[in-house]
Amino acid sequence: MHYGIDFPSALIDSIIFSALIIFGFMLLDNIFKFYTPTKGNKVLLVVFPLILSLLILYSGDFLIKWVVPSNFKNITFLNEAFVLRGFIILLIFLSYSLLLNLQGKLQEQVEAEEREAKLQKMTDEAELYQLRQQLQPHFLFNSLNSISSLVKSQPDKAREMVLQLSDFLRGTIQKEANNWIKVQEEIQFLTLFTDIEKVRFGHRLQLHFEKENGVDDLKLPHLMVQPLLENAIKHSLYGLTGEVAIHVHFKKKEKYLNVTIENPFDPKAGQAKGAGFGLEAVRRRLFLIFGRYDLLKTTASSQQFRVELLIPQIS
Known part of the structure; x- marks a missing residue:
């Protein structure tokens, strides 16, 4: 349908209503x-789009009639297009309002998920810290009990054990801020630990650390093996x-550091008091760090117990 309106008037009409609609979008x-x-x-x-549509419709109509020279054709077009123009503007603003509301809901959902993820991370870190705090006193109490039993019978060994325990705890505290260390550093801490245990058990305890070439620079969470x-x-x-030999082997397995611990045991002798805490604590710690339960495996034969630990290498 052609109303015969001249091009300059149509251009002015388009500019005025386009500017008003853009202003409405911003509002x-x-x-x-x-x-x-x-x-x-x-x-x-x-309600908001309806009120805004009416304001823009009447404002635009007033501005056009004020700017464009009045003639019969222009007035006819404006009057006949008034209702249709208002309906189109209302549809535009309604659609934009719905899109803004949907965007707001999605943004709220994303923010809620981020808050939940941060809260879960804080919870996991708190639990991980608590686990580490439990593990250290667990070893400390055992060592103090051993020292207590040696004070009267073997005071020299008790003194030696105190010094070694001091070195071990000092190194542990210094590494607290750095959760990941290299294999070579972990072995040094394990050596300190085994020296303390050897004072307690003497010649009965034989520990052997073995490592393949190229694993020294691989990393693992501090005191994960202890x-x-x-x-x-x-x-x-x-x-x-009699004597017992425990073997700890470090090797690279694809994208993992593989640590295996093998020790003899007598299945008929039952379980030592407190045994099993370390396994469950390490399993839980692995889950908190990596979100996986398949990184720690245990197998037991007739007289041999084996623990296999996999540490993903985070680049």
């Missing part, structure tokens, strides 16, 4: 940016007489 954007209608106020998604080694010592020395 709606600011409204819904700071206010998201709740479930009981969904009617505002219609609870497993402590558990192996308990299994070996409870119910067995």
Whole structure:
């Protein structure tokens, strides 16, 4: 349908209403940016666009009639297009309001998920810290009991054990801020630990650390192996007489650091008091760090117990 309106008048009409509609978009954007209608106020998604459409419709009509020279054809077009123009503007603003509301809901959902993820991370870190704090006193109490039993019978060994325990705890505290260390550093701490245990058990305890070439620079969470080694010592020395040999082997397995601990044990002798805490604590710690339960495996034959630990290498 052609109304015969001249091109300059049509151009002015388009510019005025386009500018007013853009202004309406900006206004709606600011409204819904700071206010998201709740479930009981969904009617505002219609009220705001309706009010804004009426304001823009009458404002645009006034501006056009004021700017464009009045003639019969122009007035006829404006009057006949008034209702249709208002309906189109209302549809545009309604659609934009719905999109803004949907965007706001999605943003709220994303922020809620981020807050939940941060809260879960804080919870995991707190639990991980608590586990580490439990593991250290667990070893400390055992060492103090051993020192206590040696004070009267073998004071020199008790003194030696105190010094070694001091070195071990000092190194542990210094590494607290750095959760990941190299294999070579972990072996040094394990050596300190085994020296303390050897003072307690003497010649009965034989520990062998073996590592393949190229694993020194691989990393693992600090003191991840120590609870497993402590558990192996308990299994070996409870119910067995004579010397026992425990083997700890470090090697690279694809994208993992593979640590295996093998120790002899007597299945008929039962379980040592407190044994099993280290395994469960390490399993839980692995889950908190990596989100996986398949990184720690145990196998037991007739007289041999084996623990296999996999540490993913984070680049």
